[in-house]
Amino acid sequence: MDLDRRSFLKVALAGCATATIPKLSLAKSSDGFMELRAVKGEARLYGDKGGPSPLWLYNDRLPGPEIRVKQGERVRVRFINELDEPTSVHWHGIRIDNAMDGVAGITQPAVQPGERYDYDFVVPDAGTYWYHAHNMSWNQVPRGLSGPLIVEDRDDVFSPDTDINLVLSDWRLDENGVLDTASFGARHDFSHAGRLGNWLTVNGTSLPDITLQKDRWHRLRLINVSASRILDLAPERLGAKVIALDGQTLSEPRDVPGIVQLAPAQRMDLALRPTEAGTFPLEMMTGQPFAFANLQVTDAGGQDGPLRLPPVNSLPEPDLGDALELPLEMQGGAMGGMRALMRDRTEDEVRKMIQDGQFWTFNGVAGMHGEPMFNARRGETIVLESRNDTGFAHAMHIHGHHFRVLEQGGEPLEHQDWRDTFTTQPQETVKIAFVADNPGKWLIHCHMLGHAASGMMTWFEVV
Structure with a gap:
């Protein structure tokens, strides 16, 4: 099949x-x-x-x-x-x-x-x-x-009947439409783009009906829980506005043209007020657009006024003038990526890494070790500049903190949004900044989960 x-x-x-x-x-x-x-x-x-x-x-x-x-x-x-x-x-x-x-x-x-x-x-x-x-x-x-x-x-501004979760899951099914469990842990997945599926569900259901009400504002909370799949979405095709990213409400609603990528572990909240009853597709834009859910808009009566947003969370602002600046160099993987590891290793050492299932490195180090990537004083601003020197995209997650995304591809961003997971494409640099104000040991890892298991995981300590 x-x-x-x-x-x-x-x-x-x-x-x-x-x-x-x-x-x-x-x-x-x-x-x-x-x-x-x-x-x-x-x-x-x-x-x-x-x-x-x-x-x-x-x-x-x-x-x-x-x-x-x-x-x-x-x-x-x-x-x-x-x-x-x-x-x-x-x-x-x-x-x-x-x-x-x-x-x-x-x-x-x-x-x-x-x-x-x-x-x-x-x-x-x-x-x-x-x-x-x-x-x-x-x-x-x-x-x-x-x-x-x-x-x-x-004081939530959306009523319970217009606040809707959409948990998006990418599955790998066999020819009988059953979860393929034999391929878990496949070395090919770990060394390439990760475990990519061939089927998508929303809240555990294929192509579900999502009921909305005409002329009322709805909050659609999209959560990508996939193991590796980056989802391509187009909010403007619905007339929807982006109002939050990774849990953090924006200062104002945002019209975003074109495709918005939702990487594994990322969230995106949309505000949508349908103006007519009927059935409208919620579409994925990977290749030719295809529907993954149907929005069933009912003429329920009543009409909302202008869109109001919840208050913005109070997060500590990074002090870029007094920051600890560190690199986060990503290397390894298939498609020629392992050759970069041979700059500082012998052929036998690289072969041993592959045998051990360690295909990726941060700053030349594969996987977790006894020493942290860095130590930070509590309240210290950390600036990480990542470079993706691999042939694949990665979704980088930092535990216990939110960060501002300052630059992408060497250019300052118009919107330096708060995130807890950022996406980086091959050969791209991304610069982020956060205040290390949460004491303890915290992970930094790729949320393509096979990548994390095969080298793309490290930690830092706030003391």
């Missing part, structure tokens, strides 16, 4: 469904903790035409249940591991207390099968975030272990 665009539309149109994520479905125990369980389960990813896929799920849901809290609220989650291998939970994008960051082997021990771990932290910033497994992530996340984490503003 060829899972191309034509077969996607044929199967998905035959089985359109409304994609919903359970809200507030985490059962609270008597001591105030919400229970989150990692379990084995299954779901039909290829609509009714495909067989059930073996998945790993949170609370037997795809995606995991929505955790929705208010800004400044305390989050208490009791995580229970019912899988056959160790795991942990990372709260992506939250400026969290380091002990709660969920990185197995760095901030906590991995949660063993049958064991539990209590996460207890305060969410300082409103916005769109998510949670996912952070032990052997290349294997656990693309099996289904992820879910949305929404932090509401204290």
Whole structure:
């Protein structure tokens, strides 16, 4: 079976469904903790035409249940591991207390099968975030272990019925429309663009119907939880405005022409007010445009006034005049990238790296080591200038902090937005700046998860 665009539309149109994520479905125990369980389960990813896929799920849901809290609220989650291998939970994008960051082997021990771990932290910033497994992530996340984490503003301007999550997942299915589990950990994926799928779901459903109301403002929270796939979107085709990136509300709504890329782990919030009832496609722009969801606009009555945005989060501004400036050189990978590693290594050393499954380096170092990439004083401004000296794109994520993207391709950006994950194309330089104000040990890694597992992961410490 060829899972191309034509077969996607044929199967998905035959089985359109409304994609919903359970809200507030985490059962609270008597001591105030919400229970989150990692379990084995299954779901039909290829609509009714495909067989059930073996998945790993949170609370037997795809995606995991929505955790929705208010800004400044305390989050208490009791995580229970019912899988056959160790795991942990990372709260992506939250400026969290380091002990709660969920990185197995760095901030906590991995949660063993049958064991539990209590996460207890305060969410300082409103916005769109998510949670996912952070032990052997290349294997656990693309099996289904992820879910949305929404932090509401204290005075949210969007009503609950117009605030909609769209969790976008890229899957690799076999000829029977079932998740291809035999290819997890493939060396080809690790050394190339990562684990790319051939099927897309929204909130666990193929080509779902998303219900909107005519003449009302809606907030569409797009979350890319794919293992490696960069998604090409075109908000202007819907008349939508970008209002937030990676959880951080913009100072004003932004009309963005052309294609907007949403890399793995990135989020983008859109504001949309349909002006007529009917069915409108939400399209992917990779190659020829194709619909991955249908917006069903109903004539529900009522009309909203001008668009209002939530308040902007208060983040510490970098002091570029007194900053620690550091390089982040990316090397390795296929398509000739491994040759660059031979500048400082012998042929035998490079061959040994490949045998060990280490295909990528940061600043000449492959994978995690005992020494940090750098130490920062608390409150110190850090400027990282990355150069992608490889043949592939990468999505670089920094834990525990948000940063401003200052330059791309050597040119200052018009909008130096706050992000927690930035995209870099082959041979491109990107300069970012942040205040290292969160004490502890923090990861820097590529969110093409196979790349992280095969060398593109390091750490720094704020002391």
